[in-house]
Amino acid sequence: MGKIRTRLGDGSVIELSESELRSDLESGTQEAAERGKIPPLSQDELRYLAELFKRPDRTVGVDVGKEVVLSYDCGPLKIKRSYGTASKFQSLQILERLFGADTLEMAHVDYSYKPARQLLWMDQPIMEQALLVTIPAMFYGAMPNLGLYTQPDGPCTNPMELLPQGKIAEARASFEEMVEHAVNDMVLVASTMYEAGADGINFDTTGAAGDGDFLAALRATEVLRQKYPDICIEMGMAGEFVFGMHGALTYDGVRLAGLYPHEQLKLAEKAGVSIFGPAVNTNTDSSCPRDVARSSTFIKACVKNSNILIHGNVGMGVGGMPMQDVLPVDSVTRASKAMVEITGLDGL
């Protein structure tokens, strides 16, 4: 067989020999297994992936009957950020009627709970009216984004300025204060949108600002689950590993720093999350086959250990997808198919 055309994690085209392909798949799954202390993919699964990447087809898809539900982050922002001139209503209807979206998500352009709180008076009526003219389940989504709570834009001293001064205790106290502010904003926005009629809330890119970010989302989930037993809460993660920006934060006695997806999942379940979205980072220097094998290994471990729904993050730079703004369909559809058929997840 000739060379296999694929891509690096940065999106650039490369060619691999069959033995290089097999070696990349093996090393991807082994690395995930070692880091996460989870089982690697089986030889059958690696053979399946090898066949998938050897196919010359421009696009691929799951077998008929194996389709899954798609949930989305950023909803209308996907159109707004391309400077598509559509209102939030129009964007949601485009997603619903033209993109074949299984679920919808309303969101503000800044996509963080802190600014969303300021705009509730404008976004709540939009949510109420959008619910009248659309059919699929509607989420409201934004990020915990702890970084927005630091001075000069926020109320807390920036821990990143305190740490170089050796003020460890002060930096940690500041992180803890940021968590409290974030929980208040997330609960307020989520409550308002749920009471406006939304079907669910998405805490997206959770953990982007480290362990405090993850803790804020867990605590907000706990409050909302108690307040609204039927609310659907989706928690999409920012990366495969929770950074210890504070380092000593815990939830239910478990230290958050350093947790991998299958460990994050257990805490999400405990807090009351309905849909967990594990994110596994793409290595831009690795081949896409290696990144897909690595991601599938982590996400398969989540599905195997989960009592809740798993919707894997398969977007720019995660889930075996290249780190690119404009993604090639050969990579997207291979990552999409592999993720569904190897891991058995409930959605993407």
Place this chain on the structure above:
Amino acid sequence: MSVAHSLASGMGGIRTAGDLVARMEIARGMKINEAKEYVAKKLEVSVVDLSDPVVMNELRRDLDIGSAYVLPGVAQGIDAKFRIAELLDIEINSVKKFEERIGRKLK
């Protein structure tokens, strides 16, 4: 990217029965296969039919639960959701809120 995922592995939203399967994941926490089987049973079709736009477009018109190709006089929003809630035997938050707003239950 959304379109590529939808083509590769998505259920198809209101073009098919993707929104209905998603409803069961959200309302009852059903895993994907359980949700598909539940919806297929309610609609009296096979699981494979759920992602077939030809079968589902016709069925959605018969049931008047909204479809991607809108014709005059058919359900397009909250009216479709009232029927979906009844069809799937679930509570839909926006339907409940609508009833609260008008001060009475419609069914």
